[in-house]
Amino acid sequence: MEYTHRFRARPNEEVAAALTRHIDIHRQAYNHTRYEYENLPSDTDTIGSAYKHHKRLTEWKDRFPVFSEVHSKALQRTVTRFYDNLGNLSDRKAAGYNVGKLRWKPPREYRSMTYSQSGFELKNTSGQTATLWLTKIGDIPIRYHRDIPDEAVIKEVTVKHEYTGEWFVSFALEVDDADLPEKPPIDELEAGECVGVDLGILNYIHTSDGLSVGKLDVEAEYGHLRKAQRTLSRREQGSENWEEQRRRVASIKRRIRRKVLDFQHKLTTWLVTEYDAVFVEDLDVKPLLEDSQNARNKQDAAWRQFITLLQYKADLHGCHVKQVDPENTTKQCHECGVKTDKPLWVREHSCPSCGFLLERDWNAALNVLERGLRKLGLGQPEVQRLLETGAAVDATHRESVSASAVVEAGSPTERKGSPGLNEAAVTAE
Numbered sequence: 069m070e071y072t073h074r075f076r077a078r079p080n081e082e083v084a085a086a087l088t089r090h091i092d093i094h095r096q097a098y099n100h101t102r103y104e105y106e107n108l109p110s111d112t113d114t115i116g117s118a119y120k121h122h123k124r125l126t127e128w129k130d131r132f133p134v135f136s137e138v139h140s141k142a143l144q145r146t147v148t149r150f151y152d153n154l155g156n157l158s159d160r161k162a163a164g165y166n167v168g169k170l171r172w173k174p175p176r177e178y179r180s181m182t183y184s185q186s187g188f189e190l191k192n193t194s195g196q197t198a199t200l201w202l203t204k205i206g207d208i209p210i211r212y213h214r215d216i217p218d219e220a221v222i223k224e225v226t227v228k229h230e231y232t233g234e235w236f237v238s239f240a241l242e243v244d245d246a247d248l249p250e251k252p253p254i255d256e257l258e259a260g261e262c263v264g265v266d267l268g269i270l271n272y273i274h275t276s277d278g279l280s281v282g283k284l285d286v287e288a289e290y291g292h293l294r295k296a297q298r299t300l301s302r303r304e305q306g307s308e309n310w311e312e313q314r315r316r317v318a319s320i321k322r323r324i325r326r327k328v329l330d331f332q333h334k335l336t337t338w339l340v341t342e343y344d345a346v347f348v349e350d351l352d353v354k355p356l357l358e359d360s361q362n363a364r365n366k367q368d369a370a371w372r373q374f375i376t377l378l379q380y381k382a383d384l385h386g387c388h389v390k391q392v393d394p395e396n397t398t399k400q401c402h403e404c405g406v407k408t409d410k411p412l413w414v415r416e417h418s419c420p421s422c423g424f425l426l427e428r429d430w431n432a433a434l435n436v437l438e439r440g441l442r443k444l445g446l447g448q449p450e451v452q453r454l455l456e457t458g459a460a461v462d463a464t465h466r467e468s469v470s471a472s473a474v475v476e477a478g479s480p481t482e483r484k485g486s487p488g489l490n491e492a493a494v495t496a497e
């Protein structure tokens with residue numbers, strides 16, 4: 069399987085200047101690839117695919133010494149990037165979009181380069197910092213806030229200079245499927261090791277075990293963003309002030325994205341390490357909520373990212389993750405199956421048919437759990453066994469954790485002042 073880890077990079081001035089120069093050379097290489105693709109006769113045997121086009125690079129270097137300044141594998145990768153973009157373009161065309169041609173890239177639109185397979189090394193990965201070494205560039209300190217697992221192979225490294233002036237490096241990682249931990253056999257799943265997760269509106273998530281995790285508060289950041297955008301709209305487009313403000317807007321947006329991502333990383337890691345099977349609703353078929361379109365889009369994007377993280381981590385940590393049919397998970401009584409309409413403001417599920425009383429989102433999470441167990445292929449007696457013993461529904465087991473507590477402690481169940489931490493403190497004395 070393949071996935072990506074992205075880190076903030078802090079090159080010193082000299083290295084940043086070298087990176088900027090290299091990226092600009094790659095930009096020229098990209099544009100030159102495009103030029104040749106458009107202008108050389110189509111029967112030229114070194115045109116038409118990245119692989120063929122790579123053969124032209126020796127000639128390039130003879131004619132334009134500047135191309136020898138950058139790492140040759142990275143230069144090949146840039147040619148490949150052009151053909152990748154070309155492929156994406158024709159995919160979009162095939163999907164019915166009205167697409168033009170690939171455009172010439174001015175400096176502000178070309179901001180990254182990729183080292184593929186060689187010419188890089190990740191060093192000193194202990195603690196919160198690490199160093200990325202790139203050939204022809206040097207050492208780049210990175211904020212190493214998330215470990216790259218030992219069994220992962222780094223296939224590519226992309227260095228990007230954002231509009232905000234910040235530098236980032238992304239590692240494209242590959243883990244051999246044979247090295248992935250095995251998922252527990254489905255017929256050996258234990259009660260209490262399976263969980264249904266309701267992606268709520270008021271609460272960010274509610275689990276079938278009775279844990280609710282509050283929504284991450286990004287209102288202040290969105291307030292800043294709106295203000296900065298208003299200021300931007302008053303500036304003369306293209307002016308120096310406008311440019312500066314545009315960078316400010318981009319930086320606030322990124323701060324919000326990062327905050328949400330960090331929170332989601334912590335939640336998803338906790339879920340796949342705490343449980344053997346995690347079930348969530350399938351968003352693609354989830355009916356629209358009674359919510360403004362804008363809020364809805366934001367929420368949607370966040371949920372999609374949450375599920376993407378959950379899925380790749382499922383493979384990394386040996387956990388089953390399934391998406392289930394979301395229809396009526398809220399309306400349906402988990403106890404007797406009768407459906408009752410519930411407006412958004414009704415926070416409790418109180419069944420008129422059987423009297424079952426539970427929090428709205430908790431009831432939904434239990435339904436998600438049940439559907440997930442079925443989706444794993446378990447038969448009715450097994451589903452019943454796992455539901456009965458596992459989710460012994462007892463409203464007194466309910467627990468709420470705020471989003472900020474999750475961010476601080478790294479998981480909803482390890483909090484500051486928990487017995488474990490106190491013990492450690494005592495031993496330290």
Ligand SMILES: [Zn+2]
Nearest residue numbers: 401404419422
């Ligand atoms: Zn009922």
